[in-house]
Amino acid sequence: MGILVGVDLGGTHLRAATVTSDGQAGPVVRKAHGREDARTMAAAVVALAADLAKGEPVDALGIGFPGWVVPGTGHVIRGPNLGWMDEPFGQMLRSALPGARVVVVNDLKAIAWGESRFGAGRGAKVAGVVFVGSGLGTGVVTNGVLQEGATGVAGELGHAKVAIDGEPCGCGQRGCFEAYVGGANIDKRLRAMVRDGKVPALLEAAGGEWERVHVGMADAVVRSGDSELSMVWQEIGDLLGLALTAFASVHNPDKLVMGGGVWTTCPALREIATNRLQASLLPPAWDAIRMVDATLGDSAGILGAASLAASR
Amino acid sequence: MGILVGVDLGGTHLRAATVTSDGQAGPVVRKAHGREDARTMAAAVVALAADLAKGEPVDALGIGFPGWVVPGTGHVIRGPNLGWMDEPFGQMLRSALPGARVVVVNDLKAIAWGESRFGAGRGAKVAGVVFVGSGLGTGVVTNGVLQEGATGVAGELGHAKVAIDGEPCGCGQRGCFEAYVGGANIDKRLRAMVRDGKVPALLEAAGGEWERVHVGMADAVVRSGDSELSMVWQEIGDLLGLALTAFASVHNPDKLVMGGGVWTTCPALREIATNRLQASLLPPAWDAIRMVDATLGDSAGILGAASLAASR
Numbered sequence: 001m002g003i004l005v006g007v008d009l010g011g012t013h014l015r016a017a018t019v020t021s022d023g024q025a026g027p028v029v030r031k032a033h034g035r036e037d038a039r040t041m042a043a044a045v046v047a048l049a050a051d052l053a054k055g056e057p058v059d060a061l062g063i064g065f066p067g068w069v070v071p072g073t074g075h076v077i078r079g080p081n082l083g084w085m086d087e088p089f090g091q092m093l094r095s096a097l098p099g100a101r102v103v104v105v106n107d108l109k110a111i112a113w114g115e116s117r118f119g120a121g122r123g124a125k126v127a128g129v130v131f132v133g134s135g136l137g138t139g140v141v142t143n144g145v146l147q148e149g150a151t152g153v154a155g156e157l158g159h160a161k162v163a164i165d166g167e168p169c170g171c172g173q174r175g176c177f178e179a180y181v182g183g184a185n186i187d188k189r190l191r192a193m194v195r196d197g198k199v200p201a202l203l204e205a206a207g208g209e210w211e212r213v214h215v216g217m218a219d220a221v222v223r224s225g226d227s228e229l230s231m232v233w234q235e236i237g238d239l240l241g242l243a244l245t246a247f248a249s250v251h252n253p254d255k256l257v258m259g260g261g262v263w264t265t266c267p268a269l270r271e272i273a274t275n276r277l278q279a280s281l282l283p284p285a286w287d288a289i290r291m292v293d294a295t296l297g298d299s300a301g302i303l304g305a306a307s308l309a310a311s312r
Numbered sequence: 313m314g315i316l317v318g319v320d321l322g323g324t325h326l327r328a329a330t331v332t333s334d335g336q337a338g339p340v341v342r343k344a345h346g347r348e349d350a351r352t353m354a355a356a357v358v359a360l361a362a363d364l365a366k367g368e369p370v371d372a373l374g375i376g377f378p379g380w381v382v383p384g385t386g387h388v389i390r391g392p393n394l395g396w397m398d399e400p401f402g403q404m405l406r407s408a409l410p411g412a413r414v415v416v417v418n419d420l421k422a423i424a425w426g427e428s429r430f431g432a433g434r435g436a437k438v439a440g441v442v443f444v445g446s447g448l449g450t451g452v453v454t455n456g457v458l459q460e461g462a463t464g465v466a467g468e469l470g471h472a473k474v475a476i477d478g479e480p481c482g483c484g485q486r487g488c489f490e491a492y493v494g495g496a497n498i499d500k501r502l503r504a505m506v507r508d509g510k511v512p513a514l515l516e517a518a519g520g521e522w523e524r525v526h527v528g529m530a531d532a533v534v535r536s537g538d539s540e541l542s543m544v545w546q547e548i549g550d551l552l553g554l555a556l557t558a559f560a561s562v563h564n565p566d567k568l569v570m571g572g573g574v575w576t577t578c579p580a581l582r583e584i585a586t587n588r589l590q591a592s593l594l595p596p597a598w599d600a601i602r603m604v605d606a607t608l609g610d611s612a613g614i615l616g617a618a619s620l621a622a623s624r
Binding site: 050068077078124125126137138143145148150151152153154156157159160162168171173176186217222236238242244245249250251252253254276280284285287288307 | 381388390397436437438448453455457459460461462463464465466467468469471472473474475483487550554557558559561562563564565566578588592593594596597599
């Protein structure tokens with residue numbers, strides 16, 4: 001067997017490593033990109049994979065992609081961060097790497113597969129993976145099968161709607177859970193509050209510069225007892241709890257693997273959301289759940305994507 | 313191969329038929345029950361199956377059950393309509409029918425399996441089945457695999473929450489989608505409105521007797537142009553649309569098989585909910601969906617339960 005390579009294609013960087021079949025990643029190489037078009041990006045990915053393979057043939061190449069991808073072909077329907085629409089990205093990679101198994105998969109599904117095979121989701125019947133980062137994304141692995149949906153867009157919990165004509169979301173719609181609980185949107189809201197003269201403790205924590213305000217900083221201010229921000233946190237945490245309730249009501253996971261920048265850096269928000277989930281979920285569904293932190297960090301997507309490619 | 317029997321255990325009746333392995337149900341026998349305890353009910357089910365088998369051995373017995381059931385064992389966690397808690401119903405049936413394959417499964421999951429194998433969901437990669445009846449229940453079959461969840465309570469979309477401290481639901485919690493869009497709760501709300509002197513056209517449609525008001529009658533009054541009731545319908549239909557949006561955002565079905573008494577008898581409500589789903593769902597998820605009506609009617613659960621038992 002040749003070399004397995006996993007790639008995490010982020011909004012600003014490519015991150016890649018060789019991966020063993022039992023889920024050990026080699027050193028992660030990080031390379032900036034300029035949000036190139038799909039063809040240029042495909043060439044960059046293939047060059048990076050060849051570098052990592054050091055002259056050996058690349059047997060399998062898996063790529064976690066931030067957007068919507070057609071299962072099987074790796075055709076990109078939309079990559080909002082890269083400005084891509086309708087790009088045959090998988091085919092471009094396959095042409096450049098004849099003989100290799102190539103998989104392009106949504107980034108959260110790569111992470112879900114990685115955590116479920118090699119990380120915090122191991123041993124679960126139904127591993128539900130929820131990342132609360134700049135957005136809100138999920139992936140589910142049921143009895144060893146990744147749930148991609150009919151056309152690759154399963155798991156879009158962040159764009160389920162909590163309100164009619166609610167807050168605008170980056171996706172172009174309104175009232176999405178992500179519009180309220182995604183880190184990018186929380187940051188925006190906090191900065192607007194501070195500019196309006198609200199929550200002086202938060203401006204102080206940011207050294208007087210409202211542009212530096214972010215969600216983790218706000219969580220610390222909540223923990224220090226700020227009552228104005230605590231009310232905002234209650235509202236956001238409750239909504240995150242309702243999103244988790246919808247997810248767990250539908251999937252009935254035995255492990256709920258949680259990760260993402262907001263989840264990791266905001267213990268106060270996490271507590272509100274967890275309490276709301278416990279209060280809102282049907283008891284037999286709550287009793288089934290073990291909530292655990294994701295354990296693979298930044299390599300989850302790299303490992304997951306490579307493993308998916310190797311299993312094709 | 314011996315006889316396959318499918319049973320639909322409803323709140324007031326047992327309905328059962330023999331089923332062929334290719335999904336043809338024989339004549340359906342309907343038998344009232346008095347919400348007996350689990351042991352008495354198990355005896356009644358076994359007697360009914362023996363009657364249907366006419367002296368042949370029962371090879372497989374599948375039962376759709378209105379409640380939460382542990383996959384595999386058929387242990388009933390809770391059957392609210394029957395007042396059952398923690399009953400080893402599957403084991404009781406197995407003891408009475410040694411040698412037969414016995415499956416007890418949540419009623420909506422039996423229907424989902426039936427519609428997916430033999431009805432409107434045939435050929436789908438991801439068949440999402442949603443029934444809006446007295447409650448709101450769902451089932452999903454993904455690439456030929458019924459999604460039961462880790463402990464058998466997947467698909468409880470009706471008990472995802474749309475509000476904190478919202479309307480009370482029959483499950484004992486508050487703010488469930490079902491509290492707003494389930495037929496039993498809509499009926500309650502309509503009757504309370506009529507008793508308060510609201511929507512005179514609805515009382516008229518009910519022949520002056522508020523106890524006779526029901527959701528299908530109200531839909532006709534909405535279609536006749538009653539503006540007061542149309543506003544209520546907009547609210548309920550929008551909430552049903554948001555529930556469908558959560559379901560389809562998470563599962564990305566290519567067929568959305570719709571059924572249940574409310575869905576079937578309320579074209580005005582259905583139109584509002586469908587429009588809301590189309591407006592709220594991410595475009596690639598909406599584009600993937602064909603919404604179709606369930607086609608097997610009352611035999612879906614019987615066929616599905618029998619087929620699940622036969623496939624064990």
